[in-house]
Amino acid sequence: MASHGISDRVAIIGMGCTPFGEHWGRSAEDLLIDAAGECLAPFPELDVDAYWLGTLASGQSGLTLSKALNTGYKPVTRVENYCASGSESFRNACYAVASGAYDVVMATGVEKLKDSGFSGLLRGDPPGDGTASELSMTAPAAFSMLDPAYCARYGVDPAAMRAAMTHVAWKNHVNGARNPKAQFRAEVPKDKIESAPKVAGRLGVFDCSGVSDGAAAALIVRAEDAPRYTGRPVYVKALSLVAGPARGALDPEYDYTTFPEVVRSVDEAYAQAGVTDPRRQISLAEVHDCFTPTELVLMEDMGFSDRGQAWKDILAGDFERGGRLPVNPDGGLKSFGHPVGASGLRMLYEAWLQFRGEAGARQLDGPKLALTHNLGGRPGSCVSFVSLVGRERG
Amino acid sequence: MTSLLSYGAYLPSGRVDLAEVGATLGSGGGSASRGQRVVASFDEDSTTMGVAAARAALSVLPSAGAGAPADLYFATTSPAYLDKTNAAAIHAALGLGSRGFAGDLAGSARSGVAALRSAAALGGIAVLADVRTGQPGSADERGGGDAAAAFVFGYGDDGDGGIADIIGQASRTAEVLDRWRLPARAAADVWEERFGYEQYAPLIREAAAAALADAQLEQADHVVLVSPNSAVPRRGKSLVTGSVSTTFSPVGHAGVADAGVALAAVLDHAEPGQTILVLSAADGCDALVLRTTDELANRRQPVAVEAQLKAGTHVPYPSYLTWRGWLQREPPRRPEPDRPAAPPSARAGDWKFSFTGSACTACGFVHLPPARVCHQCGAVDQMAPVRRAGTVGTVATFTVDRLAYSPAPPLVDAVINFDGGGRYALEVADADPDQLAVGSRVELVFRRLFTAGGVHNYFWKAKVI
Numbered sequence: 009m010a011s012h013g014i015s016d017r018v019a020i021i022g023m024g025c026t027p028f029g030e031h032w033g034r035s036a037e038d039l040l041i042d043a044a045g046e047c048l049a050p051f052p053e054l055d056v057d058a059y060w061l062g063t064l065a066s067g068q069s070g071l072t073l074s075k076a077l078n079t080g081y082k083p084v085t086r087v088e089n090y091c092a093s094g095s096e097s098f099r100n101a102c103y104a105v106a107s108g109a110y111d112v113v114m115a116t117g118v119e120k121l122k123d124s125g126f127s128g129l130l131r132g133d134p135p136g137d138g139t140a141s142e143l144s145m146t147a148p149a150a151f152s153m154l155d156p157a158y159c160a161r162y163g164v165d166p167a168a169m170r171a172a173m174t175h176v177a178w179k180n181h182v183n184g185a186r187n188p189k190a191q192f193r194a195e196v197p198k199d200k201i202e203s204a205p206k207v208a209g210r211l212g213v214f215d216c217s218g219v220s221d222g223a224a225a226a227l228i229v230r231a232e233d234a235p236r237y238t239g240r241p242v243y244v245k246a247l248s249l250v251a252g253p254a255r256g257a258l259d260p261e262y263d264y265t266t267f268p269e270v271v272r273s274v275d276e277a278y279a280q281a282g283v284t285d286p287r288r289q290i291s292l293a294e295v296h297d298c299f300t301p302t303e304l305v306l307m308e309d310m311g312f313s314d315r316g317q318a319w320k321d322i323l324a325g326d327f328e329r330g331g332r333l334p335v336n337p338d339g340g341l342k343s344f345g346h347p348v349g350a351s352g353l354r355m356l357y358e359a360w361l362q363f364r365g366e367a368g369a370r371q372l373d374g375p376k377l378a379l380t381h382n383l384g385g386r387p388g389s390c391v392s393f394v395s396l397v398g399r400e401r402g
Numbered sequence: 403m404t405s406l407l408s409y410g411a412y413l414p415s416g417r418v419d420l421a422e423v424g425a426t427l428g429s430g431g432g433s434a435s436r437g438q439r440v441v442a443s444f445d446e447d448s449t450t451m452g453v454a455a456a457r458a459a460l461s462v463l464p465s466a467g468a469g470a471p472a473d474l475y476f477a478t479t480s481p482a483y484l485d486k487t488n489a490a491a492i493h494a495a496l497g498l499g500s501r502g503f504a505g506d507l508a509g510s511a512r513s514g515v516a517a518l519r520s521a522a523a524l525g526g527i528a529v530l531a532d533v534r535t536g537q538p539g540s541a542d543e544r545g546g547g548d549a550a551a552a553f554v555f556g557y558g559d560d561g562d563g564g565i566a567d568i569i570g571q572a573s574r575t576a577e578v579l580d581r582w583r584l585p586a587r588a589a590a591d592v593w594e595e596r597f598g599y600e601q602y603a604p605l606i607r608e609a610a611a612a613a614l615a616d617a618q619l620e621q622a623d624h625v626v627l628v629s630p631n632s633a634v635p636r637r638g639k640s641l642v643t644g645s646v647s648t649t650f651s652p653v654g655h656a657g658v659a660d661a662g663v664a665l666a667a668v669l670d671h672a673e674p675g676q677t678i679l680v681l682s683a684a685d686g687c688d689a690l691v692l693r694t695t696d697e698l699a700n701r702r703q704p705v706a707v708e709a710q711l712k713a714g715t716h717v718p719y720p721s722y723l724t725w726r727g728w729l730q731r732e733p734p735r736r737p738e739p740d741r742p743a744a745p746p747s748a749r750a751g752d753w754k755f756s757f758t759g760s761a762c763t764a765c766g767f768v769h770l771p772p773a774r775v776c777h778q779c780g781a782v783d784q785m786a787p788v789r790r791a792g793t794v795g796t797v798a799t800f801t802v803d804r805l806a807y808s809p810a811p812p813l814v815d816a817v818i819n820f821d822g823g824g825r826y827a828l829e830v831a832d833a834d835p836d837q838l839a840v841g842s843r844v845e846l847v848f849r850r851l852f853t854a855g856g857v858h859n860y861f862w863k864a865k866v867i
Binding site: 124126127128130133135136137138139141143144145146148149150152153156157160206207208209253255257258259260262263264 | 735736737739740741742743745746747749750753754768769770771777798799800801802803804805806807808813815817819820823824825826827828829840851859861
């Protein structure tokens with residue numbers, strides 16, 4: 009497979025992100041206007057050549073964006089790739105600039121989850137035969153299967169596994185409490201996390217990401233043009249996306265302790281960016297912590313922990329803000345919230361703030377390279393996106 | 403004339419405690435509040451129970467070849483659909499393909515006899531199934547039962563006869579207002595039961611005598627007598643008896659399935675060469691005399707009626723009332739599922755109804771549902787159908803989903819690895835999460851996942867063995 013990457017050929021020169029949460033008074037269009045506005049504020053005269061919009065179900069076609077923003081007669085592409093829709097918007101926008109087709113493009117993502125009246129995600133499936141497992145099994149149920157499978161595979165005491173899952177939720181709430189845009193801005197005691205009402209399997213309410221509304225946006229130009237716009241651009245080092253064959257759903261060999269799609273996309277991203285020792289080279293990671301056991305398994309799939317060891321590393325504090333590799337310093341999906349189409353861009357927004365020294369109470373010390381990881385689907389059947397972005401070119 | 407080749411009865415596992423009914427409704431005490439009622443689960447109906455009984459009956463026959471029975475006569479008083487043939491869904495779930503006939507005989511308890519007579523005369527499978535519902539606190543609720551039975555008639559393989567032959571029959575007909583129900587109603591009306599008994603008693607004596615004469619017998623070894631009139635079984639021994647046994651409904655009045663389940667219970671322990679007189683008194687009386695053969699001992703159903711009756715699990719009465727629609731409860735805060743669409747369901751017919759996937763003829767990898775492109779070796783359109791409905795599997799992992807939409811939350815899901823290859827994530831039927839573990843062995847059962855937009859979503863579930 010040929011995949012050449014576009015390392016250091018494009019850069020982010022502006023970003024915007026709305027607060028995530030229950031925006032009863034704001035529509036998807038309002039949120040897009042706010043995120044794009046923040047993004048464009050430093051550049052009142054900027055002419056954006058093309059737009060991308062990632063959303064799972066909060067609007068159809070490019071018109072959702074072009075009407076709301078009154079962008080005139082420009083190309084606007086709506087993309088959808090489950091919960092990785094925001095990352096997919098960014099990836100395609102980057103390629104458009106790298107190809108030379110446009111000079112300045114904007115990637116946006118939005119989701120309005122709180123208008124449905126139901127908790128969790130709604131599915132918009134095409135007419136079917138009524139037999140698909142996904143129809144009956146909710147997302148928390150599908151991801152809850154990681155927990156017993158991981159315990160069985162590595163002989164982990166379920167109580168220790170529970171403690172590790174709790175630690176993930178606790179850590180991400182500690183981080184989110186320091187983020188003024190997060191949906192949940194309070195630390196949550198561990199006993200409260202563990203005694204919360206059960207949603208699926210051993211997952212309680214606090215093991216699940218926040219259901220929220222929000223939007224985020226990024227402005228992308230050629231890397232060599234970036235210094236003309238800002239003294240602190242963020243350079244794109246790697247973009248990789250895998251839509252797996254959904255083999256885990258039909259192969260008895262798949263054991264629910266890893267995401268093969270994530271392993272492939274991470275390996276690809278590391279190769280594009282020349283990362284050979286992720287534990288040393290990566291300064292921070294924003295990963296898809298849709299449910300607490302997901303973040304645990306991701307630590308191993310990304311090479312941050314050895315196989316069967318992530319639960320120990322988590323309990324040792326390795327991925328806290330002061331640990332050896334901060335994971336989800338902005339609070340993650342867990343605490344920042346998960347407005348599906350916006351989440352991939354929200355992850356990049358944290359890298360943007362951290363590199364520019366604008367992360368406030370959660371600012372890390374001199375970060376250079378950040379990983380964002382965005383997952384769509386469920387164990388055995390998913391898409392996985394990984395980006396690496398850096399503070400410096402070259 | 404055909405022979406009876408095999409039989410199977412199905413009693414759902416749910417049991418409502420009649421003392422709990424009395425306590426809940428404030429009408430407890432007395433003999434009416436003792437015992438249990440056999441109840442179909444929220445995901446069962448006459449179609450799914452019919453499938454279960456027919457699968458039991460077919461399981462003891464040699465694997466279906468070109469000459470195997472493919473005609474199906476389905477009787478019920480509680481059809482899942484009208485206008486649409488329920489027997490066609492049963493036929494599909496049994497994996498019978500497009501061969502043969504499938505028709506419904508729906509309406510009254512006598513429809514069950516009609517199915518038996520049709521299958522016996524022409525060869526084929528008679529499937530009798532009913533979910534009997536009475537208003538809360540009614541005698542029908544207490545004294546009824548949900549059940550199914552199936553009987554396979556045919557000529558057998560060369561030199562290999564059946565397990566019983568029909569050696570006599572007789573019928574009497576009467577127009578009598580004893581039990582009736584307007585089509586839109588869930589529960590029946592009944593006249594004072596002593597009136598019906600007085601009407602039926604002479605008809606039962608006449609039909610029994612005529613059938614025994616037809617069979618050239620003085621008395622049968624076994625007599626089973628059933629009737630929608632509850633006084634008939636209570637006083638039946640004054641009408642006719644067998645020299646070895648005289649029995650009535652094993653589960654209470656089970657509609658069309660009543661005679662079938664009662665006959666199955668006798669076949670479970672009858673000796674070779676014995677005679678059985680089956681009497682069903684409903685708007686007349688029908689009598690059937692069978693003589694068992696030496697083959698019976700080799701082809702009894704896998705689990706006897708008596709054992710099924712003992713194996714039940716408790717269902718709280720409020721759950722039962724909710725399942726039957728008598729009690730409206732707060733639904734889960736999830737959108738109702740979409741109804742299954744006709745064209746995708748038709749394209750997936752062998753998958754949805756008979757759990758048939760595909761195995762790659764190049765490398766053997768099994769795909770559930772069937773695929774055109776092999777996920778192991780990449781071969782395109784080199785697939786052979788592989789039916790997994792009868793295959794045992796092992797739980798790879800599972801979860802209890804408290805968020806999912808279900809008519810009876812929480813929903814339990816398990817990923818099943820099938821013996822011989824193949825994996826699929828299925829709901830668990832009659833689930834007790836405490837009885838479920840990674841490594842649990844399961845078999846498949848045909849159930850109704852939900853009903854949406856007026857369409858029943860039939861599919862398979864895993865059930866712990």
